[in-house]
Amino acid sequence: MTADAIGTGAAGSTRVGLFRGDKPIRPGRIVAWTILMMGGIAMVMPLVFMLSTSLKFPHEIYDLNLIPNEPTLENYTYVLADGRFYRWFINSLIVAIATTASVVFFDSLVGYTLCKFRFKGRAIVFVAILSTLMIPTEMLIIPWYNMARTFGWLDTYWGIMFPGMMTGFGTFLMRQFFESVPDDFIHAARIDGLNEFQIWWQVAMPLVTPALSALAIFVFLGNWTAFIWPLIATSTADLYTVPVGLSSFADEADVAWELIMTGASLATIPTLIVFLIFQRYIIRGVVLTGLKG
Amino acid sequence: MFAWRDRLTVGQKLAIWAWGFLAVPVVFYCVIRFYPTFESFAISLTDWDVLSDPNFIWFENYVRLWNDPVFWQVLGNTFMYLLLGTPISLLIAFVVAYYLDQVRFMHGFMRALYFLPFLTTAVAMAWVWRWFYQPVPIGTFNNILATLGFAQQPFLRSTTQALPAILAPAIWAGLGFQIVIFLAGLRAIPSSYYEAARIDGAGKWQILTEITIPLLRPTVVFLVVISSIGFLRIFDQVFNMTPQGDGGPLNSTKPIVLYIYETGFDAFNMGYATAQTVILFLILLIITLIQLRLLRGR
Numbered sequence: 001m002t003a004d005a006i007g008t009g010a011a012g013s014t015r016v017g018l019f020r021g022d023k024p025i026r027p028g029r030i031v032a033w034t035i036l037m038m039g040g041i042a043m044v045m046p047l048v049f050m051l052s053t054s055l056k057f058p059h060e061i062y063d064l065n066l067i068p069n070e071p072t073l074e075n076y077t078y079v080l081a082d083g084r085f086y087r088w089f090i091n092s093l094i095v096a097i098a099t100t101a102s103v104v105f106f107d108s109l110v111g112y113t114l115c116k117f118r119f120k121g122r123a124i125v126f127v128a129i130l131s132t133l134m135i136p137t138e139m140l141i142i143p144w145y146n147m148a149r150t151f152g153w154l155d156t157y158w159g160i161m162f163p164g165m166m167t168g169f170g171t172f173l174m175r176q177f178f179e180s181v182p183d184d185f186i187h188a189a190r191i192d193g194l195n196e197f198q199i200w201w202q203v204a205m206p207l208v209t210p211a212l213s214a215l216a217i218f219v220f221l222g223n224w225t226a227f228i229w230p231l232i233a234t235s236t237a238d239l240y241t242v243p244v245g246l247s248s249f250a251d252e253a254d255v256a257w258e259l260i261m262t263g264a265s266l267a268t269i270p271t272l273i274v275f276l277i278f279q280r281y282i283i284r285g286v287v288l289t290g291l292k293g
Numbered sequence: 294m295f296a297w298r299d300r301l302t303v304g305q306k307l308a309i310w311a312w313g314f315l316a317v318p319v320v321f322y323c324v325i326r327f328y329p330t331f332e333s334f335a336i337s338l339t340d341w342d343v344l345s346d347p348n349f350i351w352f353e354n355y356v357r358l359w360n361d362p363v364f365w366q367v368l369g370n371t372f373m374y375l376l377l378g379t380p381i382s383l384l385i386a387f388v389v390a391y392y393l394d395q396v397r398f399m400h401g402f403m404r405a406l407y408f409l410p411f412l413t414t415a416v417a418m419a420w421v422w423r424w425f426y427q428p429v430p431i432g433t434f435n436n437i438l439a440t441l442g443f444a445q446q447p448f449l450r451s452t453t454q455a456l457p458a459i460l461a462p463a464i465w466a467g468l469g470f471q472i473v474i475f476l477a478g479l480r481a482i483p484s485s486y487y488e489a490a491r492i493d494g495a496g497k498w499q500i501l502t503e504i505t506i507p508l509l510r511p512t513v514v515f516l517v518v519i520s521s522i523g524f525l526r527i528f529d530q531v532f533n534m535t536p537q538g539d540g541g542p543l544n545s546t547k548p549i550v551l552y553i554y555e556t557g558f559d560a561f562n563m564g565y566a567t568a569q570t571v572i573l574f575l576i577l578l579i580i581t582l583i584q585l586r587l588l589r590g591r
Binding site for chain 1 (some may be wrong): 304307308310311312314315317318319321322325326327328329330332333336343389392393395396397398399401402403404405406407408409410411412413414415416417418420421422424425427430431433436437440462465468469470473474476477515519522526528529532533550553554557558563566567570571573574577578581
């Protein structure tokens with residue numbers, strides 16, 4: 001699998017036609033293309049309905065029309081008025097960024113160590129970290145809750161973040177990518193007088209940046225959408241992340257669906273914008289982590 | 294001052310560096326992963342309820358699980374999510390990927406459309422779909438059915454329809470991931486295989502069943518395992534799509550993780566909840582072992 005094969009789609013071919021290998025456009029192919037396109041549009045329809053309803057007045061939400069007769073931002077003004085959503089955004093950002101930074105740093109450090117060092121106990125560390133992949137997080141939430149309660153970590157950022165600061169998955173992903181860093185580079189750097197930390201940080205890390213960004217995307221996304229642990233670890237609205245806050249907000253809003261759709265839109269729009277900008281990198285990153293992990 | 298350092302061999306120096314790098318992670322894994330794992334088994338043998346000190350009660354929690362009709366129902370629901378979700382999502386994803394792979398015109402745009410739902414927050418989408426399933430005049434699906442002259446459907450209010458209705462957004466959100474993984478798998482098949490088959494006079498169907506699908510086997514195994522584990526751990530959708538997040542109506546949609554959550558964090562029956570997590574662990578372990586078996590058979 002080359003990176004090129006993942007990202008470029010079918011753009012390489014120069015012949016005309018809807019499908020790869022078509023010379024004249026055949027009617028069957030037009031039908032297939034149309035069905036595929038309609039499927040793609042159907043995939044995003046829930047998001048379109050959500051956004052459209054968030055721009056409607058309450059009396060209009062029963063209509064199926066996608067373009068509101070009188071579009072309004074009133075729902076957004078209302079939902080954002082008490083500042084709760086801003087707070088949840090900041091919480092989610094802090095948690096997701098801090099966790100991502102920690103995972104990228106430590107997983108690549110451990111992955112590098114397991115890949116490039118030979119030392120006593122290496123095999124034990126390797127197997128121990130591998131074995132953590134077999135333990136579902138659901139099995140650990142009650143001990144984690146117990147730990148957080150004992151140390152007073154409930155309702156703190158650290159309480160939300162601590163279980164995810166390092167991952168076995170990322171460690172093995174990075175270990176695989178460090179295989180591609182030639183040992184000669186490391187020996188040369190050692191002769192040049194760099195210490196081992198400098199070799200890792202200045203020589204090895206720049207050579208695996210695609211893997212680092214892929215891991216970062218994956219971890220950030222996972223933390224941004226995480227629900228069950230933040231739900232357990234927080235009980236005051238000030239510490240909620242976006243998914244937990246949205247869940248409680250929607251429960252409260254009851255049948256005010258235009259407000260619920262506004263909340264759902266607020267939770268979704270940032271990721272959509274980021275996706276539209278970094279589309280190619282995100283898909284490539286997800287494929288890379290998916291296949292190598 | 295540096296005398297002791299000069300006496301070390303290169304290998305010893307590197308070992309010190311390695312353990313220096315591993316120091317913080319080793320502490321992390323011991324405290325945050327291994328200790329809680331053993332603690333989990335231990336708690337499952339107690340009647341701990343957060344408020345009072347735990348008593349050791351041997352396997353009473355497991356006996357109670359065996360005799361708990363709700364637990365069996367919950368287990369059945371969990372496997373329903375898995376047995377419906379995995380084949381349906383993989384089949385759709387494969388068909389889409391198979392054709393999308395051949396599409397050239399607007400390929401990237403189409404791929405983006407299919408991929409987009411994967412990036413959404415499950416909680417937000419659960420509420421969007423919950424709205425879709427409402428009765429007329431609110432719910433979108435029933436409005437469409439009414440417009441087309443079909444009968445109204447109860448969806449989330451029916452004990453038979455609610456589970457598939459909750460599964461739908463879970464499948465929908467996961468399709469994008471499966472499609473891009475399938476696309477990568479299809480791309481990895483050397484085109485010379487296809488050319489050779491075509492020269493040998495193989496038809497399209499023959500190429501699909503005798504070249505494409507067998508060569509995609511690692512991709513399929515990977516996706517089956519990932520999506521099986523995902524469906525076995527379904528929680529966000531059920532919690533947000535059923536009233537009070539109770540997995541209703543009448544427990545008909547409640548998966549094991551929701552039962553664990555209720556037992557542990559509504560009833561604070563930690564011992565009993567932990568016993569359930571141990572069962573979940575065993576189920577996932579068996580699936581992982583089957584995966585290793587299948588991969589070795591390659």
